[in-house]
Amino acid sequence: MTMRRVPAPVLFLLVGAGLAVVPSFGLPAFFESFLYICFLWAALATSWTILSGYTGYFSFGHGAFFGAGIYTTATLAVSFGWPFLWTLPVAGLLAALFGVGIGAVAFRVRRLRGELFALLTLAVTFVLSTIVLNTKIDGGPGVFLSAVPLPKTFGSPVGTIYLLGLAIALVTVWSAYAIYHSRWGMGLFAIRGDEDVAEVLGVPTYRYKLVAFGLSCFFAGLAGGLHASFLTYVTVAESFSLLVAMDAILMSMFGGMTHWFGPSVGAGLMTTILYSLTGGGSAILNRILIGAILIVVIIFLPEGVFGRFVHRLARRRARRASAQPSPPVLTQDAPARPANPGTSLLVCADVRKAFRGLQALARVSLEVHEGEILGLVGPNGSGKSTLINVVSGYYRLDGGRLSFAGQNLAALEAHRIARLGVSRTYQIPRPVKWLSVLDNVALAAMFGPHTYDRPTARAHAWRWLVFTGLADKALALPGSLNLHQRKLLELARALASEPRLLLLDEVLSGLTPTEMAGALQLIRQIRDRGTTVVFVEHVMRAILDLTDRVVVLNYGHVIADGAPRDVMRQPDVVKAYLGKAYA
């Protein structure tokens, strides 16, 4: 998969050095400021992408953080007489602080995603600009920076601004590059795909988003600080403009907002288009163009110009790779964990969970013993899935105790529970649709209890794909799998974190009898490797075949607990399933 012949840091240095000597060619001044504008937008669009492109949390408030940077520099340099260069890091940090503050509150609200997050950031822009406009920070007339001296180290003021712009753009793009290839980046992509799943796989979603937001704002603020000195006269209307956010979004989408280099491509292309068509002069035509391109791109080219190119490349590589499948050889199978059969692994005591008036779990007490397969059955709506959601940490329990291997789970976030060695599957498979089958599985290995690095996680993922029989689909996207294969993918993903406790939520539903037999065989093998299994299922034959013990739930109560065949004959259980007449 490596196309990189030149190591990336070297490449960045070369590009940087090449662009840095441009001013010494003696080109017309127009050219320098045009390139500066390209750098500015590359930095802004890339910084937007670090949060919004990677995680899918669209910020419409990038203007607020850009503006915060502009006014930090303006205030510090003009009112307090700070040297210009010193104001830049403060501009970035202050903007980052704003971002983290907003994120710390907003990211706690589970529903505040997509367009609602966009609206929130939009509102923040207006609040911030109103405050700046009505206080001494600006007060209305705008701020002049023409008297602020620029450092002489880099020659002329224009040259200085050019070089600083280049530096900020390079650092921003390099950060996006580094994140893209890191564990953190993988976590951010998972958040974009399906945040709940990401959290359950062990991705610390809250922290990841918060840091991404902070970093995104930092670079926006930094770019704003520099731009203040380029503008020499700043106003609230131009700084905290909605158009700043829109341009950043547009450029990022135009290039491709899921790739680290997409926004730079978009920024270069858009700036060139706008300059060459309007000479940077006609604001009206500019806006019409921006509007038109925005519409065309999002409808017809949602992955962006560069994004489409990258996808093509990846698809071609995948085709070549699948022609000669070469799953890496893993030297040895991971050793089966020494289980202490019979001891309690998971203990639920008086667990309660209600949704408004509906008591989904009413004082549920049960134990799962290490090394067993526990069948969890009950009619629809009896609380089985709620129990799984509570154990895996998606829902907070209202009361009672919940402990896993002696650890209290009640106060833990879902990703911490995953790290302890609890994993689950979803009844309706929820693969991350942007990631290949292999990476979906590798994700679990990266964020599970073992936190493997990416290559190791991939190698492990291969093993689980071979185990579940999905190896020949490894490089495909989940969208091309049928239901059976998706269920197997769920299973492979749950296994890849090498859990101690595996919660299976109706893995058999919708499968044909042959597929079912294969799946049952797999589950038996999983248990033989030392993993404890909780098996939620409606298929009675499978329950009787597979489980060591069965717990029956009805209306949120445990109504039976014991050996499968005994339990299924109890009158209470028969009544719950088939009605009174059959009991």
Add this chain to the structure above:
Amino acid sequence: MPSLTLLLQSVLSGLFLGGLYGLLGLGLSLTWGMLRLINLTYFALAFLGAYLTYQLATVFRVDPLLTLLLIIPGFFLLGVLLQEAFVRAGVNEFISLIVTFGLTLIIEAVIQWIWTADFRRLESGYGAISFRIGKLFVPLPELLAFLIAAAVSFLTWAWLKWTYVGKAMRATAEDPQIAAAFGVNHRRLALLISGLGAAYAGIAGAFIALIYTLAPSQVYAWIGVVFAAVIIGGLGNPLGLLAAGILIGVSEAVTMAVTAPGWAPLVSFTLLILVLLLRPERI
């Protein structure tokens, strides 16, 4: 602290303005609540309506209120065409926000192209008429805008609640597939809603022309406040929206009277942020 009269006068003008917020937000509230499309274009259409009213009234000497006879059917048609285009292009809830923002940019730029960025003021007979209730000053255009807004909101609410089409609409908003299984033609309802939304925007625009001095960039000035009203009022709920509009209008006006006019946006946006953070399930 301002005098009691000034405070009451502020409340009154906030009330009138709040009605206009409600009317302007009605299209957004309906399409968002019923069609799951966030249509910003209505703000641009309202200003297009305002400028058309201005043009007809100053150049062709048409009575500003009579221009509504032209604007309402014309904008209804525009709204229908817009919805048809959205369906054909496969616009969904999230990208609708971006697509319609692009459209808003274009319409605003076209307005500026035709009428320039200069301020325009419609001088009509209505502007001069006002009367007094006690010490309070009541301008006719504002009062008229409020009454029409309240009437339109109430009629829309009643229509949604009691007529067959209204019920079908609410059923579709709740569960499009089940509604379709019962024979509701979603596509045609969507056209109707979008058309109505545009017509409401046109009416609001005519009153904006009657009351305010026009400038193209003011398109954006209304977006945030009206969004706040739409979300606080509850999506697809005309009376809730009217009440929320009045709430915001009055609190803005009082803020302006107590502090300085520049602080007014803080009220609506802070309200919007609070609603988003504390009551996200309303949306």
